[in-house]
Amino acid sequence: MTQQGVRWTADQVLALAPDAPSRKAGSRLGVAGPWSEAGSSGEGTVWGLCKGSGSKPYQTVVDIADVTGAAGPAYKCSCPSRKFPCKHALGLLLLWAGGEEPFGPMPGDSAPDDSAPDDSAPDAQPPAWAQEWLVGRRERTETKRTSDAAPGSATADPEAARRRAERRAERVTAGVTELEQRLSDLLRGGMASAEQSGYALWEETAARMVDAQAPGLAARVRELGAIPSSGPGWPIRMLEECALLHLLGQGWLHREQLPEALATTVRSRIGLPTSAEGRPVRDRWLVLAQYDTADSKLTTRRIWLYGAESGRTALLLSYGAAGRAPALALPLGLALDAELTTYPGAGQLRADLGEQFSAPVPTTVRPSGVGTDQAAKRYGEVLRDDPWLDSWPVTLSEVIPTPHPDPAFDSWQLADAGGDMALPITPSAAARAGLWRLVALSGGAPVTVFGECGHEGFTPLTAWPRGVGEAVALC
Template sequence: MSVRARTVAVMQQRWTAERVLALAPDAAARTAGSALARPESWSATGASAIAGGPIWGSGGGATAYRTVVDPAGPTGRCSCPGPGFPCAHALGLLLLWANDPAAVPVGATVPDWVDAPAAGRRARAGLADPAAARRRAERRAAEVAEGTERLRRWLADRVHQGLVGTEREGYAMWDGIAERMVDAKAPGLAARLRAAGAIPASGAEGWPGRLLEDYAELWLLLRAHEHADDLDPSLVAGLRARIGWTVDAEDVLRAARAEGTAVHDRWLVLGSRDSVDGGLTERRIWLRGIGSGRPALVLAFGPQGRAPRLALPVGRTIEADAAFHDDAVPLRVALGERTGEPAAGAEPAGVGPEEATLAYAEALRREPWLEAWPVVLADVVAVPEPMGWRIAGADGFWLPVDRARTGEQALWRLSAMSGGTGLTVFGEYGARGFVPVTAWHEGRAVPL
């Protein structure tokens, strides 16, 4: 199996998981698809050795399924009774193919059932049809608009009734409205609602203020979305990302190359953090251009319980093209082909706590819904105080820590490495405080 794969693997270009996930119509489909992206879910799989040739798989016990995908379209079909392409099986098969080359061997013998309707498949226009694609985009926009209007009324009603008593509401209420947002294809809003639901439930002191802050964040996005036509397109890009539209990294790269806006540089890998949301592992990798000095953020996804395929060595440098998304404050990038091997990286230059707050304020001026901004702090220590942890500079200025996103262990590690002496620390500073991600200690970058 592996021998055969090695000889012909060059022919078929595998996709990234992000590209597969961009096909999913909604978060529920992404979750269902990623659950099927395991070798155990398939009894036989294979991929054509010819570029653009079919990828197929069969599996399932009593409810057997046979799935064929033509990545060139992409089009496909599946024996499942689902509503059409791409069903969860197609997504799962593509994710498996993207993430685990050994699980979908290239050049395996093609079963008869794969090829039979191939002619029909080619005859069908499928998803490549621009008119169909436009219709789908319009349908989605209408669904999102309906969802945001529902959320607007819901928020206004909450504030009309009063927040008091929210702490006694169960998660069911939050799950209910969050589900509505998933149905409306606005998974970004759903995730924010679920996070907001945890605040009153915690019963912690000052919860009404923090809940109102979360409502205000949602409200800001809803109001901006309502007036999206009047906004600068670069503001709309970030807005859409927060509501839940995904952009295929390949498209961003292609566009940047076409327009000549891709930034070629050596990038220092400042930090990497994984989080799990809706069954997907999201990896955020922060970079800093050695030549350009620009900060950049790469997102990578892995299906249920699996690490994303993209991993960059923290503290080292890589050479690559980076295509910035069209954001008001450019940060998100799609990373192109890397050249050469990762090389040793120096400890990055940093700023003090005071400058960190100014940098966030400056970014906020251009994009008001920014939650946080990456920053390298120089010469800081982590200090446990009765009122909470402080990240303190040598000048006595300090930042509070965002404990919702920072574990106890990370802070103690930071403290242990400093031993009371200042360190260089990379993290995000924003609305809820500082989140340490990487520390430089004795010339090594140590993930926290």
């Protein structure tokens, strides 16, 4: 991301960290002391040797530039860490982002007196150990890109693919039929039986859905096991979730009778793979938020984008094995001129990142916002297209974070500055440090907040102060 003379901020670097301990450890290494032979090139490469506990320093190199069409930066370090990026890569990027020795101002950085940038400085050349890795990585990426684009990369035998799809559909149908029977048994036996069964019943049922090749159903079934211990009112919540499962099952069994967009959504919610299709949309996409969720096997990164010209919101998903950060990284506060290809289905916002026409650059542009009543209305409207949608992205303008007016409710809300409407903040978001960053940013004044509006309330992800100011991550 250095092609246009743009250097990342420390917050953008730390957003790449796979977890909080890595951010803390990387911050300690973001000073010149432990580093030697560090340097960077105008092609988007940063390298250096970091002193460790052994006799030999760790060789660390980061390929930041998207020169081969790869998604996001890549890292190489001789340390034994299994986290990507490791603390040494984070520390090196923090040192580079600070613009201090040994890096100093890079070609294209603005001079203090706002004079024209000095582009005459020659690019440094990576050492042999870094160059070897860079060349190999870029060759592999180019080979993969060429292979994916080749006409022969499509399915060689369409008939075999059709038969595989039919066999999977039959297994899913058998799994859905079994799930429908179990839901009927639960209703006949009463909700008390769900409390007595605990997790065991639903874990076993989820395993059956995995066997039926319906991972989407399996994930929703597992969530049922936690409802009986979720506090007062759990039978109502259990009934609601069972009803949504029943609706999804019936949607699958009668998918041939549904409109194509809704049938595609049902297949996606069941867990059948889909791919982006249609005409790519080119825009200047603002990075609204980036956050990770993880379980024992997988880390999922969600990146929300907003088209400055189209006004469209899109979601990029990237995955990494446990302990590894996903490859795609677009820190908050950047904008990129790129094409996105959307996924099919009613109410779907997921997209794939296509060709990028320039490096991501910092921006102060903000998305347009709405009031809390309009946000709730939008979520209600999209539920007609996708009843299983947990939340919908929305930007709130001129809202103030305030405690709930009733002391009996130990919660917070976002209230319209010029009205009497408010959206409750979800309990999970209220328990995070991001809430206090939001309160501090507001100081009682209206702010602009981007987040996800759902049936549990509003989850703030990013905020902007009134007037001029940079985006602040809340997640």
